[in-house]
Amino acid sequence: MSATRFFELPSPFVLRRGGSLAGARLAYETWGELNPAGDNAILILTGLSPSAHAAAGRDDPSPGWWEAMIGVGKAIDTRRFFVICVNSLGSCKGSTGAASPHPDDHLPYRLRFPDICLEDVAQSAQLLVAGLGIRQLKALIGPSMGGMSALAYGVMFPGQAPNMVLISTAPHSLPFATAIRSLQRECIRRDPRWLDGNYASDSWPEDGFRLARKLGMVTYRSAQEWRGRFGRKRVSQPSTQAFGREFEVEAYLDAHADRFVGSFDPNCYLYLSRAMDWFDLADHGGAVDIALAKMQVRRALVIGVPSDILFPIEQQREIAEGLRSAGGVVDFYALPSIQGHDSFLVDFERFAPPVADFLGCL
Known part of the structure; x- marks a missing residue:
C-alpha cells in the first residue's frame, strides 16, 4: 500500500x-x-x-x-x-x-x-x-x-x-558545485544511448548515468571519511578487466551507482541539476x-x-x-x-x- x-x-x-x-x-x-x-x-x-x-x-x-x-x-x-x-x-x-x-x-x-x-x-x-x-x-x-x-x-x-x-x-x-554538476550532465548527455533525451524506457543511458552518480558520490562524502573507512583496502575478487576495479572505495562507488541507476530518470536528473545551478x-x-x-x-x-x-x-x-x-x-x-x-x-x-x-x- x-x-x-x-x-x-x-x-x-x-x-x-x-x-x-x-x-x-x-x-x-x-x-x-x-x-x-x-x-x-x-x-x-x-x-x-x-x-x-x-x-x-x-x-x-x-x-x-x-x-x-x-x-x-x-x-x-x-x-x-x-x-x-x-x-x-x-x-x-x-x-x-x-x-x-x-x-x-x-x-x-x-x-x-x-x-x-x-x-x-x-x-x-x-x-x-x-x-x-x-x-x-x-x-x-x-x-x-x-x-x-x-x-x-x-x-x-x-x-x-x-x-x-x-x-x-x-x-x-x-563554481565548484556548478562545475561538478555540469560534468555529471555531460556524462549523461555523451552516453550514446541518451539519444538527445529520447531513450527508450528499457534502454537508459546507464553508462553515463553511472559515471554521473559516481562523480556525485565523490563530492557527497569527504576524503577524511574515506581515508578512515577504506584506506588502501583491496576487494577480495579484483576485476579481470584491464584497469578494472581493485580497491574497496571503487566497489563502494559501483554499489551506489548500481542502486541509483534505474531508480531515477536521467532527464529528470538533468532538469533538476540545472535548476540548482540556476538558483x-x-x-x-x-x-x-x-x-x-x-x-x-x-x-x-x-x-x-x-x-x-x-x-x-x-x-x-x-x-x-x-x-x-x-x-x-x-x-x-x-x-x-x-x-x-x-x-x-x-x-x-x-x-x-x-x-x-x-x-x-x-
Whole structure:
C-alpha cells in the first residue's frame, strides 16, 4: 500500500522562465494530524533525488529516506506536528517531470518538458500547502537542494514560513558545485544511448548515468571519511578487466551507482541539476542579504558541516548572518561530522538534537 497522495496544480501552471504545464501534479506524504487551528504544519522540501516517502507511516511501513528524523518522539515529532514532505516538481517520484506523459500524446515529455527552476518548485509547494488549508507553516525544513527551494519559498511568500530549518544548503551554487554538476550532465548527455533525451524506457543511458552518480558520490562524502573507512583496502575478487576495479572505495562507488541507476530518470536528473545551478537568491532583490531580509523569518536553525565541499560551511554561515542581520533569532551550527554533504542523511546523532531543540521551542 502506498501513502503517496497527489495534488493537482492549477492548469496551466505557468513557469518562471517561460512555458507552462497542463495537468501537472505533486506527489506528497503526510504524518501526524493537522490541528483544528491549522497552525502545526511542517513542510519538508527534499534534495534532488528523494521521494516524498521520508518516513514510515500507517499506509506505508517501509523506512523512508529520513526515517531517523521523523516520527513519534523523534526530532520532528509527529505527535505534535503535521508533517508534509513534497516530491519536487520536475522529479520522477510521482510529481510531474520530464518522465511524465505529455498531455498531447501521452508519451514522456523528455526534452519537451519546459525549463524549470527552484522558484517553480517553491511555488508548487506553496499551492499544495494552501490547498491543504494551511495559511502559515509552523516551520519549513530544507536540506541540500531542498534548502535552496525553501529559501525561494521564503522570499516569494514572505511571512508564510516564519520558522526555518536550513541544512547543508546555499543561497546559490559556487563554481565548484556548478562545475561538478555540469560534468555529471555531460556524462549523461555523451552516453550514446541518451539519444538527445529520447531513450527508450528499457534502454537508459546507464553508462553515463553511472559515471554521473559516481562523480556525485565523490563530492557527497569527504576524503577524511574515506581515508578512515577504506584506506588502501583491496576487494577480495579484483576485476579481470584491464584497469578494472581493485580497491574497496571503487566497489563502494559501483554499489551506489548500481542502486541509483534505474531508480531515477536521467532527464529528470538533468532538469533538476540545472535548476540548482540556476538558483540565485540574489535574483530576489539584487543581493543575498536583501533577499533574506524580505523573508520575514522570526527564527531559524542553520546547520552545516566543515567537511562539505559541495555546499561549504561558509555558505550556511552567510545565510545565518543574513537572517540575523534582518532581525531573526538564528541558531547556527557547524557540526564536526566527517561524512561531508551526506552528513544530514547518516549522522543523526549530531543532526537530530539541534533540530529537536529548535522545533521543541516553537
